[in-house]
Amino acid sequence: MKVLVIGPGGREHAIVRSLLADPNVSEVHAAPGNAGIGKLVPTHAIDANDPDAVAALAAKLTVDLVVVGPEAPLAAGVSDAVRAAGIPVFGPSKAAAQLEASKAFAKQVMAEAGVPTAMARVASNAEEAADALDTFGAPYVVKDDGLAAGKGVVVTNNRDEALAHAQTCFDVGGSVVIEEFLDGPEVSVFVLCDGRNTVALSPAQDFKRIYDNDEGPNTGGMGAYTPLEWAPEGLVQEVIDRVAQPTVNEMAHRGTPFVGVLFVGLALTKRGTRVIEFNVRFGDPETQAVLARLKTPLGSLLLAAAKGELDKAEELRWSKDTAVAVVVASENYPDTPRTGDRIRGLKKVDELEGVHVIHAGTKLDEEGKVVSAGGRVLAVVALGTDLVEARERAYDGVELVQLEGGQFRTDIGRKAARGEIKVAATNGSVTGTLPVTKAKA
Ligand code: AMP
Ligand code: GLY
16 A cells, blocks of 8 residues: 655654555655655655645555644645545544644533543633633643644743733634643543544653753653553543543534544543543654554554544554653754754664664755754654663663754653652542533623
């Protein structure tokens, strides 16, 4: 089968790498790709957010499957255009992608489907925002209602800062969702969906803040590891039963079936498992770690989802190893990242046992050298027999990467490796549903 992968980042590089390991996949193309993807497969310089351009490329290449990586093309309707051209596509329609593109929409669907999540209110002016902040109290959680690449959320004890973030969203004509604070370890679970059926991948943990010990501003994600030895038994089943399947059922019921990955971001709180957010695509950098362990051929699996045949797909098989991905970001990320710097040492990283480099914001300069081209530049991904070994290998790799001003976290997977993550005993039970309430007019 021939596959076209849409997107420019680390997630797409990881997907391409896994597709190339699938014996049923004969040819892979990517658009627009990055320097790492370009070393593996032909890339095409089109606008990934342009539905007609993507559909035309897919038709020209006569691919059997299009895999859409990031949220922006999904929200722009790329899947709809490809589907309308009669080509199977792994990625939700524009309507279904609202589960990520609008946090308020996601909250409505969760309420309708009985999915446990944080209590929340939508606010569209300063008065409503202040009222909602005082209802829930500190720590304050204020989320830009639209797409913000993981950077639209402010969690703070400072009420003025919370109000200021809301105001910056109002100033550009937006609204915010203000929530109760969810306390407890966070987990990312990717659930493959074919419109009806759901199959969960192995849970991972992401590190959202820029600095060690979860300090500094939120980013798209600075590292990840999987599996989670400390996760309660039955967590994945609970996510399917209480979150993913009800959501998929609700979306089908609304006439906007969900095909693609439902990314369930969870907090394991004292009061039970709660959804923090939905995304409608694979997580980045979790995917780099999760796919490193997946033994089931990826192309066949994604094609089955695209065709509504996940119930016929083979059962997932996983490596016994643990995978760790450590992101190397450019100077000044997540603010205005510095770009255009040479990246050296990558060949040496790839030579390490159990280690490989996944490119994110990279490109080739005029001389054909790899340079930084984005905030998150690359991830070093390592497999090891346990988390301790995988971390050691990943950080050995990171030490070899030379990038002026490059920054990375030194504590990816550290707490888990030390056995320091505690999940409050909830017997895996979910207590109640907390629906969204509209702010007072
Ligand atoms: P989101 O874009 O909704 O995933 O939020 C980004 C990050 O903000 C999450 O990964 C959490 O670390 C944090 N966050 C979001 N919502 C909450 C909440 N209700 N309580 C605590 N932390 C949250
Ligand atoms: N790593 C989190 C995300 O992809 O949104």
